[in-house]
Amino acid sequence: MSIVRSILRSPLAAALTAPHGVDRYVELVHPAWSVRDVRGTVTKLIRETPTTTTLVIKPNGNWTGHDAGQFVRVGVELSGVRHTRCYSVSSSAHRRDRITLTVRAKEGGFVSQHLAHHAKEGDVLALSPAQGEFVLPALRPRRLVMISGGSGITPVMSMLRTLEDEGHDGDVTFLHYARSRDELIYADELANVNARVLVAFGTVFHPSHLSSINLERAEIFLCGPEPMMAAVRACGLPLHEERFTSEPLRPATDGGTIHFRRSRVRTGCDGKTMLEIAEASGLNPESGCRRGICHGCTQRKVSGVVRDLRTGAVSDAADEDIQLCVSAPVGDVTLDL
Numbered sequence: 001m002s003i004v005r006s007i008l009r010s011p012l013a014a015a016l017t018a019p020h021g022v023d024r025y026v027e028l029v030h031p032a033w034s035v036r037d038v039r040g041t042v043t044k045l046i047r048e049t050p051t052t053t054t055l056v057i058k059p060n061g062n063w064t065g066h067d068a069g070q071f072v073r074v075g076v077e078l079s080g081v082r083h084t085r086c087y088s089v090s091s092s093a094h095r096r097d098r099i100t101l102t103v104r105a106k107e108g109g110f111v112s113q114h115l116a117h118h119a120k121e122g123d124v125l126a127l128s129p130a131q132g133e134f135v136l137p138a139l140r141p142r143r144l145v146m147i148s149g150g151s152g153i154t155p156v157m158s159m160l161r162t163l164e165d166e167g168h169d170g171d172v173t174f175l176h177y178a179r180s181r182d183e184l185i186y187a188d189e190l191a192n193v194n195a196r197v198l199v200a201f202g203t204v205f206h207p208s209h210l211s212s213i214n215l216e217r218a219e220i221f222l223c224g225p226e227p228m229m230a231a232v233r234a235c236g237l238p239l240h241e242e243r244f245t246s247e248p249l250r251p252a253t254d255g256g257t258i259h260f261r262r263s264r265v266r267t268g269c270d271g272k273t274m275l276e277i278a279e280a281s282g283l284n285p286e287s288g289c290r291r292g293i294c295h296g297c298t299q300r301k302v303s304g305v306v307r308d309l310r311t312g313a314v315s316d317a318a319d320e321d322i323q324l325c326v327s328a329p330v331g332d333v334t335l336d337l
C-alpha cells in the first residue's frame with residue numbers, strides 16, 4: 001500500500017491528473033481514500049443525550065493521531081456544498097484506529113444538527129490533521145483540575161481518557177456543569193473514572209465551587225460556554241483555555257476592492273468578512289470555526305489594509321498572514337489566493 005501511495009504522491013501522478021489532482025480520481029474508487037487528505041468513515045453512532053451524539057470514526061491512513069485536547073476541522077457535504085466546522089476529538093490519544101467526536105445539536109445549527117441527528121454509519125467526513133494548543137503537557141502533571149460546561153466537556157474528556165489509558169495515578173479533579181441529568185454527556189463513564197468527579201446540575205459557576213478543590217500547583221484546563229469561562233477567569237487562576245466560540249464580530253463597514261491574485265478575481269466589498277467575500281466570488285478557501293479561533297482560513301495578504309473585526313485594529317503590513325473570517329478590507333487589498 002505504501003508503494004502505491006508513493007506512486008500516487010509522485011510529481012508524475014500529479015502531472016497526469018492535472019488540473020484536478022490525484023485525489024479527485026482516487027475518491028471515485030472509495031470516498032474515504034485519499035493520497036494526502038485525512039478522511040474518516042463513521043462506524044458507529046452513540047446517542048449520549050437527546051441532543052448529543054458521539055460519532056465513532058475510522059480515519060484513513062493519512063491520520064497521524066492527536067494530542068489529548070486537540071480538535072479537527074470537519075468537512076461535511078450537504079446538498080453538494082462542503083461546510084466545515086471544528087470539533088474536539090473526545091477519545092483517548094492512545095486510540096489511533098478509532099477516534100470519537102461528540103456533537104451537540106445547536107438549535108438551528110446547520111452542521112451540528114446534521115451530525116447529531118442525521119449522520120449514519122458509512123458516512124465519510126473530511127478531517128483536518130489534529131490541531132490546537134489546548135493539550136496535556138507531555139510531562140503529565142501530578143495535579144490536574146478540569147472545568148467544563150455543556151459540550152465543552154469533549155476536549156477534557158479526551159484528556160481524562162488519555163490519563164486513564166496511561167494509568168496516571170495523580171490527583172485529578174473533574175468539575176463539570178450540565179443543565180440537567182438528562183443532558184449529562186458520558187454519565188456512565190464518569191461514574192467509573194479514576195478521578196474526583198463533581199457535576200453541578202442547572203447552576204452556574206461560582207468561585208465557592210473551587211473551595212473544596214486543591215489548586216496548589218495544579219494545571220487547570222477550562223472549556224465551556226463563554227459566560228462560564230469568564231466567571232472562572234475572574235478568579236485569577238493560571239488557566240489553559242479552549243474556546244468553542246468568540247465574541248460577536250464588529251460590522252465590516254469600510255469599503256474597498258479585493259484582488260484574489262492567483263484566482264484572477266477582483267471584487268468589491270459589501271459589509272462582509274473576506275472569507276464570505278471569497279466564497280461569494282466562487283472561491284473555496286479553507287475554513288473552520290469562522291470566528292478567528294482555529295486559523296484554518298489563514299491566507300497571505302500581499303498588500304493593502306485590513307481591519308480585524310474582533311478588535312477593530314487595522315494592519316497595513318505587506319506580506320502578512322491574515323485570518324479571512326475575521327478580516328475586512330479597508331480600501332484596496334490583494335491576497336495570494
Ligand SMILES: Cc1cc2nc3c(=O)[nH]c(=O)nc-3n(C[C@H](O)[C@H](O)[C@H](O)COP(=O)(O)OP(=O)(O)OC[C@H]3O[C@@H](n4cnc5c(N)ncnc54)[C@H](O)[C@@H]3O)c2cc1C
Pocket residue numbers: 071083084085086087088089102103104105106108109110111112113151154155243244245289290291293294
Ligand atoms: C476548537 C473548537 C472545538 C469545538 N468542539 C466542539 C465539540 O467537541 N462538540 C460540539 O458540539 N461543538 C464543538 N465546537 C462548536 C462547533 O464547531 C460548531 O460551532 C457548532 O457545532 C455549531 O455549528 P452549526 O453549524 O450547527 O451552527 P451554525 O450556527 O449553523 O454555524 C456556526 C458558525 O458557522 C458559520 N456559518 C453559518 N452558516 C454557514 C454556512 N452556510 N456556511 C458556512 N458557515 C456558516 C457561522 O458564522 C457560525 O459562526 C467546537 C468549536 C471550536 C472552535
Ligand code: FES
Pocket residue numbers: 286287288289290291292293294295296297298323324325326
Ligand atoms: S475559520 Fe477558524 S480562524 Fe478563520
